[in-house]
Amino acid sequence: xxxxxxxxxxxxxxxxxxxxxxxxxxxxxxxxxxxxxxxxxxxxxxxxxxxxxxxxxxxxxxxxxxxxxxxxxxxxxxxxxxxxxxxxxxxxxxxxxxxxxxxxxxxxxxxxxxxxxxxxxxxxxxxxxxxxxxxxxxxxxxxxxxxxxxxxxxxxxxxxxxxxxxxxxxxxxxxxxxxxxxxxxxxxxxxxxxxxxxxxxxxxxxxxxxxxxxxxxxxxxxxxxxxxxxxxxxxxxxxxxxxxxxxxxxxxxxxxxxxxxxxxxxxxxxxxxxxxxxxxxxxxxxxxxxxxxxxxxxxxxxxxxxxxxxxxxxxxxxxxxxxxxxxxxxxxxxxxxxxxxxxxxxxxxxxxxxxxxxxxxxxxxxxxxxxxxxxxxxxxxxxxxxxxxxxxxxxxxxx
Amino acid sequence: xxxxxxxxxxxxxxxxxxxxxxxxxxxxxxxxxxxxxxxxxxxxxxxxxxxxxxxxxxxxxxxxxxxxxxxxxxxxxxxxxxxxxxxxxxxxxxxxxxxxxxxxxxxxxxxxxxxxxxxxxxxxxxxxxxxxxxxxxxxxxxxxxxxxxxxxxxxxxxxxxxxxxxxxxxxxxxxxxxxxxxxxxxxxxxxxxxxxxxxxxxxxxxxxxxxxxxxxxxxxxxxxxxxxxxxxxxxxxxxxxxxxxxxxxxxxxxxxxxxxxxxxxxxxxxxxxxxxxxxxxxxxxxxxxxxxxxxxxxxxxxxxxxxxxxxxxxxxxxxxxxxxxxxxxxxxxxxxxxxxxxxxxxxxxxxxxxxxxxxxxxxxxxxxxxxx
Numbered sequence: 031x032x033x034x035x036x037x038x039x040x041x042x043x044x045x046x047x048x049x050x051x052x053x054x055x056x057x058x059x060x061x062x063x064x065x066x067x068x069x070x071x072x073x074x075x076x077x078x079x080x081x082x083x084x085x086x087x088x089x090x091x092x093x094x095x096x097x098x099x100x101x102x103x104x105x106x107x108x109x110x111x112x113x114x115x116x117x118x119x120x121x122x123x124x125x126x127x128x129x130x131x132x133x134x135x136x137x138x139x140x141x142x143x144x145x146x147x148x149x150x151x152x153x154x155x156x157x158x159x160x161x162x163x164x165x166x167x168x169x170x171x172x173x174x175x176x177x178x179x180x181x182x183x184x185x186x187x188x189x190x191x192x193x194x195x196x197x198x199x200x201x202x203x204x205x206x207x208x209x210x211x212x213x214x215x216x217x218x219x220x221x222x223x224x225x226x227x228x229x230x231x232x233x234x235x236x237x238x239x240x241x242x243x244x245x246x247x248x249x250x251x252x253x254x255x256x257x258x259x260x261x262x263x264x265x266x267x268x269x270x271x272x273x274x275x276x277x278x279x280x281x282x283x284x285x286x287x288x289x290x291x292x293x294x295x296x297x298x299x300x301x302x303x304x305x306x307x308x309x310x311x312x313x314x315x316x317x318x319x320x321x322x323x324x325x326x327x328x329x330x331x332x333x334x335x336x337x338x339x340x341x342x343x344x345x346x347x348x349x350x351x352x353x354x355x356x357x358x359x360x361x362x363x364x365x366x367x368x369x370x371x372x373x374x375x376x377x378x379x380x381x382x383x384x385x386x387x388x389x390x391x392x393x394x395x396x397x398x399x400x401x402x403x404x405x406x407x408x409x410x411x412x413x414x415x416x417x418x419x420x421x422x423x424x425x426x427x428x429x
Numbered sequence: 430x431x432x433x434x435x436x437x438x439x440x441x442x443x444x445x446x447x448x449x450x451x452x453x454x455x456x457x458x459x460x461x462x463x464x465x466x467x468x469x470x471x472x473x474x475x476x477x478x479x480x481x482x483x484x485x486x487x488x489x490x491x492x493x494x495x496x497x498x499x500x501x502x503x504x505x506x507x508x509x510x511x512x513x514x515x516x517x518x519x520x521x522x523x524x525x526x527x528x529x530x531x532x533x534x535x536x537x538x539x540x541x542x543x544x545x546x547x548x549x550x551x552x553x554x555x556x557x558x559x560x561x562x563x564x565x566x567x568x569x570x571x572x573x574x575x576x577x578x579x580x581x582x583x584x585x586x587x588x589x590x591x592x593x594x595x596x597x598x599x600x601x602x603x604x605x606x607x608x609x610x611x612x613x614x615x616x617x618x619x620x621x622x623x624x625x626x627x628x629x630x631x632x633x634x635x636x637x638x639x640x641x642x643x644x645x646x647x648x649x650x651x652x653x654x655x656x657x658x659x660x661x662x663x664x665x666x667x668x669x670x671x672x673x674x675x676x677x678x679x680x681x682x683x684x685x686x687x688x689x690x691x692x693x694x695x696x697x698x699x700x701x702x703x704x705x706x707x708x709x710x711x712x713x714x715x716x717x718x719x720x721x722x723x724x725x726x727x728x729x730x731x732x733x734x735x736x737x738x739x740x741x742x743x744x745x746x747x748x749x750x751x752x753x754x755x756x757x758x759x760x761x762x763x764x765x766x767x768x769x770x771x772x773x774x775x776x777x778x779x780x781x782x783x784x785x786x787x788x789x790x791x792x793x794x795x796x797x798x799x800x801x
Contacts, residue, residue, distance in 0.1 A: 301801045316801050323789075326796040330743055337718040341432040348433060355714075362711050413704065420703035424683055424710060429698045 042112055046119045053088045055081035059124040064390070065250065068130045071160025073207045086160065089128035095158050096134050099142075103150060104158030132201070133157035133164040136280055137210050140227070144268040144276050153229075167197035167211035167230075167254060168277065174198075175414050177212075177281075178221045178274060182256060184213040184228060191215075191266075193230065193259040199408065203239040203252035206232055216271050227273035229265040230256075246400035247389045282353055284409050285360035300332075300370060301325050304377050321376055328369055335366055354422035361415035364405035371402040430729065432721055434499060441496070442503035444480065446510075452476055453513035455770050461514055462627040468591050469514040478547035483521050486529060491541040498662060502669035502724040509673025509781075512773055514628065516550045519588035522666040523659070524551025527596045527607060530658050531646035536609055540594070551609075552592035553663075554583035554633055561585075561786040563660050568635065570599035570606055572642070577601075577608065579638040585784065589631025590621045596646070597635065598656065605652035607659075609644045610635075626773075626780040657735055663785045664738035665723035671745040671781050672720045675713050678756040678774040682706070685760055702759060709755055712748045719744050736798050743791035749778040750788070 058081055062068060069075075069082050077083040089095050092106070098113040099105025108116065120127075138157055141150055156162050173180040182195025193213060203209065209230050216224030230237070236259040242251040268276055304325055309317045316322040342355055375382045378395055386392020406412040420426045434442065453473050461467045477483065485501050487493020501522060508517060525544050528537055528551070543549030557567055568581025579599060586595070595610045595617075612619070616638040622630045647655045683706060686697035696702060723741035726734035753775040757764040764771050782788070 299799075301796070301799055305801055310801075314800065315796065322796055322801065323792060325801070326792045327747075329799070330740055330792065330795060331715065334715045334719045334740060334744055337432065337722050338715050341718040341721065342714075344431040344433045347431070358711055358714060361707075362715075416704045416707040417700070419707045419710060424703075424706055426683070426686060426697040426703050426706065427695050429694065 039111055039115060043115045043119065046116055047122075049092070050119055050123055050125060053085075053092075054123060054125045055085055057081045058085040058126050060126075061124070062126060065130075068126070069128065069160070070130050070163055070202070070205070072163030072205065073161070074205075075160060075163075085126070086128040090159065095129050095160070096138065099138070099154065099158070103142075103154035105154075129160045131157060131160065131164065132166055133162060136166055136284065137164050139283055140210070140276050140280050141267065143279060144227070149264075149267065162208050163202065163206045165200050165203045165206035165209050165232075165254075167200050167203075167209045169199045170196060171198050171253075175411055177277070178225065180212055180214060180225065182211070182213045183217070184215050184226065184261070186215075187260075190263060191228065191261045193228075193236075193256045193261055195256050197254040197256075198251075199242075200239070200252050200254045201250045203232070203254045204241055208232055209254065210267075212273050212277055215273075219271060222274045224271055225273040225277065226270055227267045227276045228261060229267065230259065230261050234259045234261065236260075244401065245403065246397040249401075281410060282356045285356045285415070297370075300328060300373050300377070303374065307377050321373075324376070325373060328366075328373055332366055332370070335362060352423060354418055357410075357415040357418040358423075360409060361406075361412050361419070365412065367405050368402045371399040375399050430725060432718065432725070434503065434721065437496075438499055438503055441500050442507065445482075445504045445507040448476060448480060449507050449511040449513045453508075453511055453515070455512050455773060458512045458514055458627070458773065459770075466623045466627055466629065468588060468629040469516060473513070474515050474547055477515055477517065478545070482517065483525070483547055484545040486521065486525055487541055487545055488529065491537055493541065493545065497724075497728040498665065499721070499724040499728055502666065502720065505666055505669040506673035506676075506720075509670035509675075509777075510677040512674075512777055516547075516588050516591070518666065518670070519552045519592065520544060520550040523553040523587070523663060524592075524594075524596060526662045527551070527553065527646060527655075527659055530650075530655050531607075532648050532650040533643075533646055535643060536646065540609065543593075549593040550588060550591060551594050551596055552586050552589045552631070553596045553598075553659075554586045554589070555598040556585045557581070557583060561784070561790060563656055566598055566600045566605065568597065568599045570597075570601045570608060570640070572601075575642050577640045577642060577645070579608065579610065579635045579640060582632065582634045584630075584632045586631040586633055587784070588629060589619060589633055590629050595633065601652070605656050607646040607652065607655060608640050609646065610638060610640050614638050614640070624780050626777040628777075628780065660785070661735045661738040662727055664742040664791070665720070665727060667781055667785055668716075668720050668723060668738075668741035668745040671749045671778065672713075672716050674774050674778050674781065675709075675716060675745070675749050675752045678752050678771060678778075679706075679709050679713060681771055681774075682709075682756045682759050689761075705755055705759065709752050712751060716745055716748050736795070739791045739794045739798070742786060743788050743795060746782045746786075746788035746791065749782060753778040 057079065067078060069077060069086055093101070094106050094116065096104065097106035097108045097116055098110065101107040134157060138154060141153055168177060170180050170182060182193065182197065184191040184193045197211065200209065209232055211228050211230055212225050213228055214224050215226040236257040238255045239252045242249060242253060244251065304316055311317045339359065345351060374395060382395045384393050385396055421428060453470070457470060461470065481494055482504055484493045485496045486498060487495065489495045505517065505522065508515065528540055531537065544551060568579065568583065570577040570579045579597060583597070593612055595612060597608045597610050599606050599608060616636040618634040620632045622632060624630055686702060686706060687695060689696045719737065719741045723737040726737045756771050757775055760769060760771055763769045
């Protein structure tokens with residue numbers, strides 16, 4: 031039996047800080063401009079720079095790509111206290127994550143909770159090593175807010191399933207190697223009870239994708255089509271027809287991420303931008319009184335929302351938590367982000383309208399404003415979140 | 430520090446819930462109003478004293494409990510829920526705090542015992558115009574020999590008709606000073622005003638009122654500093670009461686949505702109403718966080734305590750307006766009748782919003798603090 035040397039948390043912090051300072055290249059501590067600048071791994075993995083490669087390989091060797099998973103799955107086996115310290119220290123130095131992956135943030139938690147041990151041992155280490163780029167197949171053209179009415183069907187063909195249908199809003203589907211999908215496996219059951227969770231290799235015959243352009247321009251979103259795709263039966267995760275349980279679990283998880291919990295980047299305060307760009311009166315106040323009030327009101331809500339994340343996190347530590355609160359965070363957090371972009375457009379005036387011809391360089395403000403309009407739709411619309419809170423927290427009756 | 434209340438604070442809150450819901454429910458407030466707007470129930474006040482609530486924020490060396498403002502805030506939240514009337518805000522949140530912040534030892538020794546026993550009451554006289562502000566006062570105190578002479582007028586003095594002493598905020602030589610003034614002093618004229626919350630307030634005129642220099646609360650202490658700290662406590666404390674008002678008005682309304690039937694269905698099944706209810710829920714979630722943060726900031730001597738107090742009062746004023754308005758609308762016709770309790774929350778919220786500055790005032794102060 032191995033004896034684990036007990037290291038106090040403050041020693042762990044000191045060592046972690048020193049290691050990160052020595053090993054995280056300077057260019058990997060800069061803010062990210064474009065999600066395509068990040069390292070996503072995959073079969074055709076390509077590093078954008080030597081620093082990016084170094085950073086990933088060092089973190090992989092240190093077992094800190096997914097520091098909180100168990101060692102047998104390729105994780106670092108850190109306790110939650112240690113993992114918090116690592117996150118804090120990475121935030122402090124501005125370190126990027128070495129690998130961006132829906133495998134880590136979405137599929138991994140689902141596998142850990144619902145997959146067989148064999149499946150965990152097979153898929154999780156591949157995620158950690160960045161060997162597979164995963165995407166998520168949930169929404170369909172006719173199943174958006176009403177996700178459970180999805181129609182992509184998996185027909186039992188004895189030794190495999192045959193899958194036919196289409197998915198929409200599949201981020202990075204055109205670059206992904208595999209997709210985790212919700213499919214209908216029982217057409218006679220009620221809509222929530224005939225869904226299964228299955229993994230599909232994107233190189234299978236019959237899979238095709240088409241990118242979706244947004245009002246903001248280029249986007250990672252795609253449509254994904256399945257035309258009689260053969261999928262081995264062992265790719266099913268969890269029990270047949272119980273995929274909705276996994277979906278609900280992952281949606282809660284996704285809402286927390288979109289709503290801002292776990293988000294670590296520090297946003298520039300709106301009033302700082304305002305002071306740089308707007309005319310001020312003799313006492314140094316923003317001359318446009320209406321805009322000044324709007325900024326003050328927004329920053330009030332923004333600061334108190336952050337305190338609310340803290341309060342609910344602290345309450346959760348004492349075992350006092352409602353999962354449905356993730357709907358509140360998703361709803362309120364995205365509405366705040368939309369309000370932020372509205373304000374930045376007001377502050378920018380006609381300058382903020384610039385769109386330009388080079389999408390990579392031009393029109394950052396206007397494009398981000400347009401993109402923010404999707405925040406209250408993706409991951410469940412604001413209205414769906416209100417429905418969930420109404421039912422699960424307020425206990426208001428449904429018809 | 431974790432943004433949650435401790436076990437001890439939770440016990441205090443529970444005991445307040447128990448006492449107030451039994452001994453000072455909204456029906457008592459209605460009775461007081463119907464018996465010629467009686468200011469408060471003396472038996473209840475004795476109970477509060479026996480529970481130790483009047484000693485909560487008094488330092489231990491004056492035989493107080495020194496339990497902190499998070500504790501007092503839990504009680505104020507419960508008084509907000511039940512709309513319980515008592516001198517807790519005037520005499521303890523405001524009066525005892527002015528004394529606590531003071532560097533006048535003799536006054537503390539003299540006044541704390543009566544305050545804690547509930548036998549004497551303090552009332553804070555600060556506001557002069559239609560709106561609260563804390564930078565310019567027309568009430569002047571001028572030193573003549575060993576006495577100050579106070580001239581000016583104050584309004585919105587909470588429980589000003591029943592107080593034994595006033596804490597009067599004055600302008601003195603370009604700075605501020607606070608004085609303890611005996612309510613029976615010559616030259617004081619108190620006029621009672623009943624406001625829409627059925628509470629007793631006073632307009633007070635001070636005409637050549639002589640006060641011993643020994644009654645000055647700030648001796649070496651900067652009057653501005655004392656005033657800022659007192660305002661921090663006032664904003665945060667009233668916000669705690671407003672939180673209780675929001676929570677209870679919301680709870681009553683949700684209950685009604687679950688009971689009332691129209692068109693053969695419970696009206697709470699309508700999505701139009703559900704979504705409005707959830708918006709209220711969400712705003713109240715934010716209110717819970719900022720009220721607790723503001724109260725903790727006082728207890729921890731946080732240098733940002735005044736900022737959190739402004740944040741709390743701004744957010745609570747805005748939310749209390751939203752919640753009480755929506756509460757009436759969601760009740761429909763019954764909501765505008767005197768028979769229903771919900772209207773009392775609307776009326777108390779309107780007064781508590783104005784006390785120590787409404788949303789606009791605090792939003793403006795926040796922008797100033799941040800330098801824009």
